[in-house]
Amino acid sequence: MTEPKKLFIKTYGCQMNVYDSERMAEAMGTQGYVTTDVAEEADMVLLNTCHIREKASEKLYSDLGRLRPLKNAKPDMKIGVAGCVAQAEGAEILRRMPLVDLVVGPQSYHRLPAMADAVARGEKAVDTDFPAEDKFDHLPERKALRGPTAFLTVQEGCDKFCAFCVVPYTRGAEVSRPVDRLLREAQGLADRGVKEITLLGQNVNAYHGQGAGGDWGLARLVRALARIDGLERIRYTTSHHNDMEDDLIAAHGDEPKLMPYLHVPVQSGSDSILKAMNRKHTRDDYFRLINRIRAARPDILLSSDFIVGFPGETDQDFADTMDLLQTVGYGACFSFKYSARPGTPAAEKQAVEAEVADRRLQELQALITRQQRAAQEAMVGREVGVLIEKTGRMPGQMVGKSDHLHAVHVSDSNAAIGDLIRVRITGSASNSLAAIRL
Ligand code: SAH
Ligand code: SF4
Ligand code: F3S
Numbered sequence: 001m002t003e004p005k006k007l008f009i010k011t012y013g014c015q016m017n018v019y020d021s022e023r024m025a026e027a028m029g030t031q032g033y034v035t036t037d038v039a040e041e042a043d044m045v046l047l048n049t050c051h052i053r054e055k056a057s058e059k060l061y062s063d064l065g066r067l068r069p070l071k072n073a074k075p076d077m078k079i080g081v082a083g084c085v086a087q088a089e090g091a092e093i094l095r096r097m098p099l100v101d102l103v104v105g106p107q108s109y110h111r112l113p114a115m116a117d118a119v120a121r122g123e124k125a126v127d128t129d130f131p132a133e134d135k136f137d138h139l140p141e142r143k144a145l146r147g148p149t150a151f152l153t154v155q156e157g158c159d160k161f162c163a164f165c166v167v168p169y170t171r172g173a174e175v176s177r178p179v180d181r182l183l184r185e186a187q188g189l190a191d192r193g194v195k196e197i198t199l200l201g202q203n204v205n206a207y208h209g210q211g212a213g214g215d216w217g218l219a220r221l222v223r224a225l226a227r228i229d230g231l232e233r234i235r236y237t238t239s240h241h242n243d244m245e246d247d248l249i250a251a252h253g254d255e256p257k258l259m260p261y262l263h264v265p266v267q268s269g270s271d272s273i274l275k276a277m278n279r280k281h282t283r284d285d286y287f288r289l290i291n292r293i294r295a296a297r298p299d300i301l302l303s304s305d306f307i308v309g310f311p312g313e314t315d316q317d318f319a320d321t322m323d324l325l326q327t328v329g330y331g332a333c334f335s336f337k338y339s340a341r342p343g344t345p346a347a348e349k350q351a352v353e354a355e356v357a358d359r360r361l362q363e364l365q366a367l368i369t370r371q372q373r374a375a376q377e378a379m380v381g382r383e384v385g386v387l388i389e390k391t392g393r394m395p396g397q398m399v400g401k402s403d404h405l406h407a408v409h410v411s412d413s414n415a416a417i418g419d420l421i422r423v424r425i426t427g428s429a430s431n432s433l434a435a436i437r438l
Contacts, residue, residue: 007033008042012059013050015237016200017083019151021048024082024109026140031113040070042077044116049083051166053339060085064097071099078119080104082112084170088343090128100124106156106171107131110138130172136181142188147389148195148418149401154182154209154221155201160240162267163278163346164307164338167202174203179211179221186225193418196233196387196401197225205239205248219247226257232420233387233403237263241281244289253296260297261331261405264289265305269324270317273310277346283324290328301331301375301404308364309338309357311349318360325367331375331404333368337361376406376428383438386410388419399432407432 007028011021024046025035036042047063050056060081071077080102081093087105094100101119104112105128115125136153157172158165186197199218201207207218216224222234234257241264251258268274271282293300306321325333337357340347351357379402386408388400396412400421408423409432415421423435 004032004034005043006036006041007044007046008036008039009046009048010039010063011048012056013048013052013083015151015198016153016156016202017048017050019153019200020082020106020109021046022142022151023136023139024048024112026142027109027112028116030140031116033116039067044078044080044119046080046082049081049085051084051088051170051341053336054341055339057085057088060093061097064099068099078102078116080112080116080119082106082109084166087128087170088166091126094124094126102126103128105129107135110135134175134177136177142185148193148387149389150189150194150197151200152182152185152189152197153177153200154218154236155204155207158202159206160203160242160280161278163276164310164341164344166341166344169343171202174206176201176207176209179209179216179224182209182221183224183228186231187228190228190230193230195231195418195420196235197231199225199234199236201236202238203240203243204236205243205245217245217247219245219251222248222251222258223255226255231257233257233259235259235261235405239264241266241279241286241289244293249292249296252293252300259403259405260300261303261403262293262300263303263305264293266324267305267307268310268313268317269321270313271320273313273317273320276312277307277310283320286324287327299404302328303330303332303334304328306333306335306364307338308335308360309352309354311338311346311351313338313352313360318363322364322367325364325371329374330368330371332372335361335364335368373428373430376433379404379406379425379433380428381425383422383424384408384435386421386423386435388413388415388417388421390417402433408435409433410435410437413437 009021011017049060078101082104086103103126107130108127118125155176157174158168159174205218266286384402386400388398390399392399398410398413402408422438425433425435427434
């Protein structure tokens with residue numbers, strides 16, 4: 001018997017890349033590849049890249065530089081670049097880095113096995129098309145699963161064109177997968193012991209897929225998924241303010257499997273910056289949305305993304321962002337210094353001075369940390385559900401995620417990985433909660 005070939009995948013960027021990496025691993029599995037965690041022993045290294053900020057893109061080139069000695073020592077090893085940098089830079093990557101054998105954009109992953117064949121014959125392969133066919137229809141069914149949680153991509157791409165963002169260019173237009181495929185994939189996940197599914201999309205609540213009787217929105221999909229036995233928890237990310245439809249908000253109030261946590265990014269608290277960003281909503285619109293969501297599910301925990309130092313951001317604009325945070329009160333937030341991305345409208349504009357942006361980022365992050373701690377403290381004494389994902393460091397301790405997506409350490413839980421248990425929160429540490437089983 002011949003030894004199986006080994007595939008090493010490194011994933012950068014968002015959760016959709018994590019999902020795509022799993023799917024690519026399975027597609028390559030049909031070609032006789034097994035995955036390895038050790039790059040040195042790989043026959044093929046695949047870098048699944050992110051283009052969102054300059055730092056993310058540059059990581060590709062520094063990692064390729066680090067792979068060079070490995071490839072010199074092992075000339076048969078093939079190197080592939082997938083993901084959003086592959087889409088944005090295409091064949092340019094081969095010119096800049098001749099050690100790369102293969103470049104594949106996010107909409108062409110079903111063609112990866114054929115490309116790997118060509119590469120094995122000593123050719124170079126590049127595919128950054130947006131093909132008419134749905135890649136997911138041509139990828140093998142999911143089998144290899146790790147743990148009781150899974151991602152499920154339901155929607156891809158973005159039509160919003162925020163002035164700073166590369167995603168509409170790297171992922172293409174908004175496309176939703178048909179309902180029957182998603183229900184089948186979710187049923188398969190549940191059959192293999194998955195208890196929690198996170199629905200993914202660059203604008204996941206822009207989901208409008210074909211289902212029985214016509215067009216289904218995300219709320220209807222969530223309710224259908226909730227009827228799958230064994231599937232206990234549903235989450236979705238990332239949602240956009242302008243696609244938050246009434247029936248989805250209502251589902252947060254009356255669909256118990258929909259978890260009380262929602263990531264709904266606002267990016268800035270200043271109306272003039274929101275306008276310059278092309279977000280197409282005001283801060284008051286956002287407050288009204290938050291109020292409606294909280295009216296449906298009072299204990300929901302909210303999170304957001306923020307960009308500081310967007311071109312033209314004044315001290316007053318930044319003060320408005322801080323004020324928006326104070327008004328909303330988040331459970332967690334991600335914050336970034338604006339990074340000018342080639343090809344986006346904002347890249348033409350004069351950036352805010354680096355020191356000013358750095359100072360604002362620090363100030364914002366300090367507030368975010370205070371809010372995160374406060375939200376954790378507020379959980380102490382409460383009873384919540386925890387889905388156990390792994391063993392802890394202490395004897396008898398198990399670690400999982402609460403309904404509100406907090407990491408929870410449960411002492412002497414007597415629980416196994418995959419168990420959904422009730423606990424009482426007893427304490428709050430910097431990034432996790434402590435609990436006892438009820
Ligand atoms: N679809 C999601 C976001 C995808 S990108 C949404 O609409 O919110 C994830 C986050 O990266 C964004 O929310 C934004 O905060 C940040 N981001 C995107 N482009 C950026 C840029 N050019 N510079 C800094 N941060 C950026
Ligand atoms: Fe990027 Fe805006 Fe689309 Fe989100 S909504 S992916 S930030 S363009
Ligand atoms: Fe990055 Fe592409 Fe995701 S740019 S954030 S990997 S959609």
